[in-house]
Amino acid sequence: MTNINISHVLLVGACVRPAAESAHAAGYTVTAIDLFGDSDTRKVAEGQTLSDYPHGIYNVVRKYNPDAICFTGALENHPSVVQSLRTVAPVFAPTEEAIANVRSPESLQRILAEEGFNTPAIAMTSPANNALEGNWLVKPFLSAAGLNIQSYTFGHSIPTGFYLQQFVAGTTMSASFLVRAEQTTLLGFTEQFNRDNCFQFCGAVTGTLEENQVTSLERLGTLLRRLKLYGLLGVDFILTNDGEIYILEVNPRYTATMELLEPCWQAPLLQYHIESFTGEHTTLKQVSNSPNSGKLIIYAQESCHIDDHKHRRLTRLAADQGVKLSDLPFADTKIEAGHPVLTVLASCQSPPQIKAALDDVEEQIQTILLN
Secondary structure (H helix, E strand, O other): OOOOOOOEEEEEOOOOHHHHHHHHHOOOEEEEEEOOOOHHHHHHOEEEEOOOOOOOHHHHHOOOOOOEEEEOOOHHHOHHHHHHHOOOOOEOOOOHHHHHHHHOHHHHHHHHHHOOOEOOOEEOOOOOOOOOOOOEEEEEOOOOOOOOOEEOOOOOOOOOOEEEEEOOOOEEEEEEEEEOOOOEEEEEEEEEOOEOOEOOOOEEEEEOOOHHHHHHHHHHHHHHHHOOOOEEEEEEEEEOOOOOEEEEEEEOOOOOOHHHOHHHEOOOHHHHHHHHHHOOOOOOOEOOOOOEEEEEEEEOOOOEEEOHHHHHHHHHHHHHHOOEEEOOOOOOEEEOOOOEEEEEEEEEOOHHHHHHHHHHHHHHHHHHHOO
């Protein structure tokens, strides 16, 4: 921790829009470097899109001379890139050693087991037929947003760069933490949407847990502080039907679901994150009676072209339905099939209302995109 004055913050990652909006709301001058460079990111930050991710990041970032650098997903998978960025400006993130402790599946499982937390079983090598019980998943070591996760077929070899994790039935959820040297704050929970048996992240809604489950996650937060994982971080977990928590992974950064928790706190979360590294400490205060929030990422079912007409139709739809569109590409942008087009944000009194509203808007957006 060091006392330094920060005014210009550079955010870098695959998608930085939510973090850029948070940093802008906190009063920082923001530079945003990511893969999309969408229109609403440019409203709160200067910057550019990356053509060579992640290896071209250093050459781009060093041109901007920021006071500090924060990263989003999934630069935790590229420690050499993070290390190079530390030669440009202070990187407000845990050390590469601390990150490696929790990004290695074997290391994370060992650490959590020693503290009495549940984790799915894992296997690093291809098992003999019927050597494993239950259903298993093939997961990449460099995981991000559920990409490239598939069900495992027994008898098949494990591809290079992948491992096996036992499938645990239940609800996929995330817990967000702010870790400071002297305390850890559990910021909130979100429940992830599951679509068509696909593991790719497509959105989430704010949620709640039972008191004993909250206590368990608070104990996890204390462990994360002992591991020196300072700043904002997210933990993905499965909540089983009988109320047990199985920890899946730790993401040491501002995560995709944290924007849903921004309205629950009086200061922007990026401000809290930055202060975790500068020595300044704004008192954390929750907002009473904040509404539930949800987000849904819309993926292109077919290749599509976002022209001015579709841009206007999407904008009108959002206004008519009382939702917010984010990550909206500039007009005259071509989107390939399977790629993200935009994000829909909604707030209602209950999570079921949010899910229903997002489902309805998604159907109408897909109609616009295909016509």
